Amino acid sequence: MRIYGDLQSGNCLKVKYTADALGLPYEWLPVDILRGESRTAEFLAMSPMGQVPVVVFDDGRALAQSNAIVRYLARGTDLLPEAPFEQAQVDEWLFWEQNAHEFFVAGCRFQMLYLRKAAAEREPWRVARADQALDFMDAILSGRDWFAAGRLTVADISLLAYTRLAGEGGLDLTPRTSLRAWxxxxxxxxxxSPVETAQ
Amino acid sequence: MRIYGDLQSGNCLKVKYTADALGLPYEWLPVDILRGESRTAEFLAMSPMGQVPVVVFDDGRALAQSNAIVRYLARGTDLLPEAPFEQAQVDEWLFWEQNAHEFFVAGCRFQMLYLRKAAAEREPWRVARADQALDFMDAILSGRDWFAAGRLTVADISLLAYTRLAGEGGLDLTPRTSLRAWxxxxxxxxxxSPVETAQ
Incomplete structure (x- = not known):
């Protein structure tokens, strides 16, 4: 399969982490979103959503949306439980990540890392929601080791990608000790390789 | 099962539409989020995410996140394809809805309907992203009848909930004829019962 992605993007790294964990061979095709490479006519013909990551399988079929991709790659493996309710609990976190985490935590990082803004230029509402998401994860992880099914699943992989890089968005993981241990x-x-999570 | 929800919330309506379509019996328990009823100690003990909808099954297990719930309820039915890649294509839209649609389209409606703001008080960036999401749906639907698998699935149900009520957020569906037909x-x-979608 071919993975179209940006190695700085957490959404793309989710796919890399999952494929690497499962030993799936792939070709990585770099896409520079700031140069509009995910919005060209050619890219949109392949994936109308115009976002990375996109995976194109050997039969030519394309799949977008990071969490849909990792869920699909992980089917039938330990990274996605077979039992329907356990699978639904993985989905709870995958949807929470896209709705209550990514826009805020990744959004802070995008502004600083991609748009070269200062920490003080981030919108206060975005920072507040990012901190709230990280605090919630920390509280959950004070009571257990993994987000779902009692083991590493794509729920952890999905949440990990932007959380471990949250410092690049000016968010401080230092006091969140359960989160850092996870x-x-x-x-x-x-x-x-471990990232630096304490300031 | 018991559904904890707010009948004005599109996220909750997704669960109602799905349960009704499948003929699943349920008890609906109203939750007033503006009065903080989803953030009480009792509610958080049931569902730590502190959001509606939450479904509690007869064995006592609780599930949150609207799209995780509808996906779980629909498993093994026509509303969720069995074939892995078709199912992944449904997931593409479910994740897109939570990441690129709900925060903007539902967000506009929340401000006007719940917080009683005027249309002019909505943030321009949110309105722009909402219009972009509706335009994208309209473009997709100019080429097909349903979002995935060539038939009604939970992808449609999930996207329908806030889209059909977009007018309540000051968004105009009138020119989006493919979207209105869908x-x-x-x-x-x-x-x-059909909602009014033209102004």
């Missing part, structure tokens, strides 16, 4: 657990399970 | 198709398939 980041280490995920990194170890996925064979990732 | 709303009618969905309403007919689901046995809903």
């Amino acid at each position: 980041i280490r657990r995920c990194e170890q399970a996925l064979g990732l | 709303i009618r198709r969905c309403e007919q398939a689901l046995g809903l």
